[in-house]
């Protein structure tokens with residue numbers, strides 16, 4: 069085919085005057101010769117589709133078969149071609165019968181009009197396709213066989229889409245050229261593509277450097293920002309600076325990739341509230357919503373989309389001026405591909421990671437977990453290890469200031485480092501980045517020494533199912549695993565190095581003994597016998613034990629929520645975590661080596677998961693007796709009161725009310741609550757300026773020791789300590805039996821009920837919470853003998869107060885100023901109760917002041 073014919077096709081059909089690059093031109097010319105196999109490896113947005121679409125159109129009387137990984141991608145391509153008046157169709161499970169019949173009859177005709185036939189690899193394995201393929205081959209009606217996004221052959225073929233690997237077999241009886249196109253093939257993947265697809269027919273490779281000189285890469289640290297959302301907003305505004313006069317659909321826009329579905333929602337909300345029109349996109353949305361969301365973004369209705377990694381494949385928008393990763397990209401290839409969606413028009417664009425160590429740790433955990441599952445299969449294990457290695461490379465990139473950011477990609481693609489000059493933060497100003505990285509490490513230590521980083525709440529965790537969401541999202545894209553041992557070693561190395569560094573910074577010391585480090589950690593750890601960790605099991609660290617404990621607690625909580633009917637759920641998250649502490653300890657005490665410990669934990673983890681899958685309460689959880697509360701904090705008291713309400717409701721409604729339970733420890737806890745409530749109220753009265761004897765009482769109360777004594781007195785009355793202890797023991801025993809009986813009842817009921825799924829939105833949480841505020845408040849009012857008149861006299865209803873307090877506290881919650889969600893709830897509840905007779909302004913004033921006074925709110929924070 070001569071050059072003119074090709075140029076005419078380019079212009080007439082695709083409406084382009086020139087080729088996008090010389091490489092595009094060369095590849096197309098080579099393909100048009102129809103002689104050799106061709107592999108095109110060019111960056112995202114470089115115009116690879118045209119490389120097979122133009123030759124397919126120019127091959128007037130034959131059909132090109134295109135294997136593409138996703139139906140959505142196929143749909144986009146077909147829509148695009150049909151708009152250009154090119155006959156393209158797809159054969160898949162969703163094709164309507166009439167359409168399918170018409171398509172098959174065209175393909176069986178002497179001269180098919182269909183120029184491109186798109187199918188998924190799975191479709192290629194069906195009999196319909198096999199028959200069709202045989203027919204087309206027999207009558208020499210196939211122009212080319214194309215494998216688009218060919219890296220999927222390597223990435224998915226060995227794993228969960230084995231049909232990818234069979235595509236190479238098709239050429240046994242068919243000699244037409246094979247074309248493979250990819251943007252992300254490193255040296256290993258390229259080799260894998262060539263051998264899997266059997267590209268042996270004098271293969272020609274067209275490959276460009278992966279360096280995208282119009283993209284500027286940098287990394288920022290979430291934990292170093294006063295308000296990361298504001299920072300993000302300012303960045304976005306800078307990237308989207310005004311392009312007045314430009315058509316809506318051509319206006320600048322951007323993508324923010326998040327690790328979890330929850331994050332996409334929270335972030336989209338946050339940005340919208342800050343004035344940046346943003347939509348969220350994730351696989352949990354209904355198909356229609358997702359399509360609408362993508363369409364709105366593409367049409368310029370919303371400039372920003374907060375999405376999980378399920379967004380983007382096949383999205384062709386040339387004016388993406390920024391891509392943000394809110395958290396850590398999965399590996400260099402994904403990072404390259406996702407960030408590469410910026411600047412497809414060649415104009416300067418920005419790619420930024422807002423790094424979060426917590427986020428990185430959570431992902432590491434999932435990778436380690438997946439790896440432990442993949443141990444039985446060699447191929448999967450290797451992939452799992454590669455996934456860890458890939459992830460670590462990105463973490464290293466984020467936590468260091470050593471090398472040009474673009475080098476991550478050139479290394480991955482087996483190319484020499486590019487001449488970046490000033491296309492990344494490090495090459496532009498290394499000193500400034502080094503300083504920032506140093507501060508980041510110092511901050512991490514500061515944070516972990518305040519609350520032990522592994523105990524710090526994962527952002528994704530806050531909305532329930534966050535980690536599970538992350539895991540699902542991760543699996544959605546890839547089900548690779550990783551190496552737990554390496555992770556442990558790495559975690560150990562990292563924490564030690566960081567602590568050493570921090571001590572050196574603070575005291576100018578050169579070295580800190582391992583003992584000091586262990587002591588520092590053990591004082592803050594949740595696990596039992598923390599101090600003897602490394603002496604008992606050689607090589608085991610507290611960090612590892614904490615991580616495993618978090619996982620066990622998370623899975624137990626999942627098990628409890630899913631397998632016990634809601635009305636029978638008497639334990640709270642803390643009780644379940646306590647059970648996890650005992651379980652971890654039972655493994656720790658009987659194992660003497662690291663491997664034994666790890667294996668036992670792994671077994672425990674899969675046993676819990678199995679139970680959850682079978683909807684059975686995990687045995688240890690079933691028989692677990694929650695520890696008697698220490699009554700040290702308001703949080704403790706409210707936890708008990710909440711339980712009391714639950715168990716009281718149930719006992720009252722059950723046949724034969726258990727009188728003993730009614731006068732048990734919970735009853736005493738109620739008294740303490742009233743004591744505390746009164747104290748809380750006094751503090752609040754003090755805030756609102758009441759004086760006299762009450763005020764002096766409040767001042768005397770400030771002595772915490774005395775306050776605790778008073779709590780204990782009101783808890784136990786005037787009885788002696790022994791009697792008190794006995795009473796608590798008896799009640800705990802009653803409680804244990806009662807709890808077991810209820811668990812067992814629940815077990816039977818459970819079989820009949822549907823599983824309740826856990827994507828709880830914050831709104832739902834609020835609703836539940838406000839209800840509980842209301843019912844607790846109401847019960848308390850009745851107890852206090854308040855008349856309904858008093859309730860009516862209140863300026864705001866209790867629900868309104870609850871709502872208002874929750875609303876006022878929410879920004880601080882989102883900013884992670886609360887120790888945990890439970891603390892958020894108990895604080896909101898305490899404040900709501902205490903402000904029961906205040907009006908809106910007084911409540912606002914109080915909450916504002918409370919937040920001003922307390923930067924971080926823990927269960928110890930006094931009202």
Ligand SMILES: Nc1ncnc2c1ncn2[C@@H]1O[C@H](COP(=O)(O)OP(=O)(O)OP(=O)(O)O)[C@@H](O)[C@H]1O
Nearest residue numbers: 084086087088111112113114115116117118251384
């Ligand atoms: N010769 C050309 N002249 C101008 N624009 C072109 C040319 N060829 C392709 N394009 C445009 O470049 C953009 C990117 O093309 P295309 O989607 O084929 O890239 P790609 O390399 O397949 O990207 P990805 O890997 O993300 O799928 C599209 O908007 C396409 O219309």
